Amino acid sequence: MVINIKAWDVTPVILCGGSGTRLWPLSRNSFPKQFLALTGKTTLFQQAVNRLQHINDPSIKLNGLLIVANEEHRFLILDQLRETENVKAKLLLEPVARNTAPALTLAALQSIKDGEDSILVVTPADQSVQDQISFSKNIHNAIQVAAEGSIVVLGIKPTKPDTGFGYIQKDKTKGDHEEYKVLNFTEKPDLTNAKDYIKSDSYFWNSGMFVLRASVWLKAIQVLSPDIYEATQKAFIQKTIDDVFIRPDEEAFEAIPSNSIDYAVIEKCPSSIFDIKMVALDSNWNDLGSWDAVWQVGIKDKYQNVCYGDTLTENTSNSLIYANHRLVTTMGINNLVVIETSDALVIADRNQSQEIKVIVDKLKLSKRGEGVLHRKVIRPWGWYDNLDEGTNFKVKRIQVSPGASLSLQRHLKRSEHWIVIKGIAEVICNDKKITLKENESTYIPLGSKHRLSNPGKDALEIIEVQSGHYLGEDDIERFDDFYGRLKDK
Structure with a gap:
């Protein structure tokens, strides 16, 4: 006899924003900590993807990932997803940072649009969880509680009186799925209160992970933070779709108030109509916040x-x-x-x-680039490394991935010399197209329309020597681009 068990419809959501400034200089705005391999051979983002992929079992119908991220990081995310097997994902791209409440609202709106009222398993992209078995067990418990309409927050048993975390005060009565009713939240208490919390079994750290139905989140934010809900919905309705990229309307998105999931909704729930529960996460968790x-x-x-x-x-x-x-x-x-x-x-x-x-x-106050950019900068077509710079010159090492091309562009304040050190380069300069091999070079005069491409199967590397009175990255006018950057300066 075959017994059909209804599987919970579950959508993993990864919140991939954040600049990770506490891990400077390795983490910077252009390459934040979630994309770094800090605790193993894979990045924190890839670990989050793998962690969520492995919660699947016969009781769960696992949908594709929804990743909410900054527009600037889209190709970096795709590159890291390609290194992870059998992953289906859609990227909701934020034109500007508006914190986590609008980000989760975007994911919930997309989930509702895609089909059923899915249970969202929401996690930041920049945490470390070292016990997958316990993590999956805890998430399964939270899913069963969320299926009944509750908002579930994952709590961490404190190990020290840390003033950098939000604290959850729970009830003493445990439910059928290891859940507790949440009584109150305290955001980053002083040291005296933190020490008192440690002495009590009733207080847990807020992990920033949540499990809840998409419809429950949308109703909660509509009631508790209606300004965020209305502005985010407007931006989502006016979205554009480009393959796996989903872009809310930029102008409408910029008008969204910036707020976190906790401040906008979660901390208001205990005194509201929305039922909020906590499930303990006992899986060797660390937020890698320092x-x-x-x-x-x-x-x-x-x-x-x-x-x-x-x-x-x-x-x-x-x-x-x-x-x-x-x-x-x-x-x-x-x-x-x-x-x-x-x-x-x-x-x-x-x-x-x-x-x-x-x-x-x-x-940042002194406008030093080291606060934002690495010397080596990732681009959708590859990367460049600033080797040296002085008065009226800059030297870069540039790598172009196989089959990739830079935009058709020109510079009004500098000329460039290119020397191929590895691979084959296809170069367009005004109305001429040439092919260069190793040890061959060319010159791109100031004001010339030009493009560098890699037609080969191996990486192309060149040394670029720029000369001119201004060598900033904003001296660029694009005429054709494969990566949606024509509006960029």
């Missing part, structure tokens, strides 16, 4: 050091050393964070590493 957190989850040597890259330590203990570009050596240090990249070096007390965002704010 370099100290990266040290905590890292593999330690006998001196309690966590080292990445080309490092050499002597009389060093309890420290995190991250060498990204060159050899880093340490001697006679304890409890420090040492993070090296090609253009920046951080040395900090591990206990103060969460305050690195103060340095980032100062860099």
Whole structure:
């Protein structure tokens, strides 16, 4: 006899925004921490994808991923998805950052549009969860509670009186699916209250993960934050669709008030008509909100050091050393964070590493590019690395992926010299088209319409020498582009 069991209709949602300034200089606006491999060989974003793919079982009908991300990161996300097997995803692209409440509203609207009233499993893209079996069990419990109409928040048992987390106060009575009624929320308490919370079994950290029906979220935000709901719905109705890219209307989206899921809805629920529950997440979770957190989850040597890259330590203990570009050596240090990249070096007390965002704010105020961009910049066609720069010149190493092309463009303030060091280049310059092989070069005069393409099956690499009185990245006029950037300056 065959028993048909109705499967829950579940849609995983990954919130992929955030700049990760607390992990500067490795994490920057153009390449935030979710796209970094901080706790293994795969990135935090890829780990989130794999984690959600593996909650599937006969009781779940798992739909394709909905990923809400910044427009700037769309091709970076696609590249990382290609490295993950059997993933179907749609990308909801935000033209500007508006925090997590509008992001989840976009996902819920898309889910309702796609079909049934799906149960959304919502997670940030930048967390570490090391116990997949426990994670899947906890999510299954939360799905069953959410199926009955409740909003479910995943809670973490506190390990210390941390003032950087929001706290959930739960009831003492446990339900059939390991859930508890939520009594109250406290956002980032002072140290005295945090210490009191640790002594009680009633308080958990808010993980930022939620499980709820799409319709329940839409109703909750319509009632509790109607300005966000109405503005987001307007932007979504006026969306455009380009393959897997879903773009809400830019002008309408910019008018959406910026607010988090917690402030806009979740923290208002205990005193509202919306039932909110908590399921404990006992899966070795870490939000990687500081370099100290990266040290905590890292593999330690006998001196309690966590080292990445080309490092050499002597009389060093309890420290995190991250060498990204060159050899880093340490001697006679304890409890420090040492993070090296090609253009920046951080040395900090591990206990103060969460305050690195103060340095980032100062860099931005002084308009220094290191606060936003890496020396090596990812582009949809490949990447470029700024090797050297001086008065009236800049030297770049450029890699173009097989079959990829830069836009047809021109510069009004600089000329360029290109030297092929690897692969085959197809070059358009005004009305001429030429093919260059290794050790061959060409010159692109100021004001010329030009395009660089890679017609080969291997990566193309060139050295570009720019010369002119202004060498900023905004000196570009695009005439044809495969990546939807014609409106960019």
